[in-house]
Amino acid sequence: ALLTNGSLIDPATAEWLSGIHCDFIQVSLEGSEATHDSIRGAGDYQRVIKALQNLRKAGVRTMVSFTAHQGNYREFPAVVQAGQECGAMRVWSDRWLPLGGAAAGYGVLSRGETRAFFTSMDTVRRKGAGCIVPKTEVAMHRALQFLIAGGRPYSCQAGRNLLAVMPNGDVYPCRRLPVSVGNVFQQPLETIYEESPLLRRLRSDDAVPAECRTCFYAQACRGGLRCLSHAITGDPFRKDPGCWFHENPIG
DSSP, X not given: OXXXXXXXXXXXXXXXXXXXXXXXXXXXXXXXXXXXXHHHOTTHHHHHHHHHHHHHHTTOOEEEEEEEOXXXXXXXHHHHHHHHHTTOSEEEEEEOOOXXXXXXXXXXXXXXXXXXXXXXXXXXXXXXXXXXXXXXXXXXXXXXXXXXXXXXXXXXOXXXXXXXXXXXXXXXXXXXXXXXOOBXXXXXXXXXXXXXXXXXXXXXXXXXXXXXXXXXTHHHHTTSOHHXXXXXXXXXXXXXXXXXXXXXXXX
């Protein structure tokens, strides 16, 4: 897979990419053209659309990602429509989170907004699922989305089956959980994985937040989106701030 902003994918580049046999190429759309350009820069929306069209013509499978926040979450259906028109195989979304204390809380979906957004996603997903051969899948496999879409609960893999190694060698449990647990230029990655106190706790039963332990889904969900908990509270072992399920717990 290749993740790109798509800005340099002209027809010749798309043809070249078709020859390297990527499983898929992912680009981001942030909403309508006006919303996307307000985030990514003037003219970027059309560059992304053109990239998707060029890749489609070259026979390259594409995926569209959407990062939901308070300013754009209502525009997800428009992103799906754009993905369908460009022949994307899948559109998926995760929630925006602030990186840096000064931005804490700004733009993050509230519990009510999170539920409304996932409901909107599911409405669009069901429309596509009604087709005999769906053109574009709307995927709902991220944290808490199972509460609306059903299926197997997502469980955060940070520090378990997932690590991020940064260019300077720092190791994070996840690229969106920027807490260094070691450096590969100073220790073997295997040692970091096995001995880091944070990584060991992330893999333990103790990783389930205290607020979640009576929840029906506690062992499957394990608290939701840890990086968002860390970004908002400073503690990755608090429950997902977007979770509304505690209001009507089962069990």
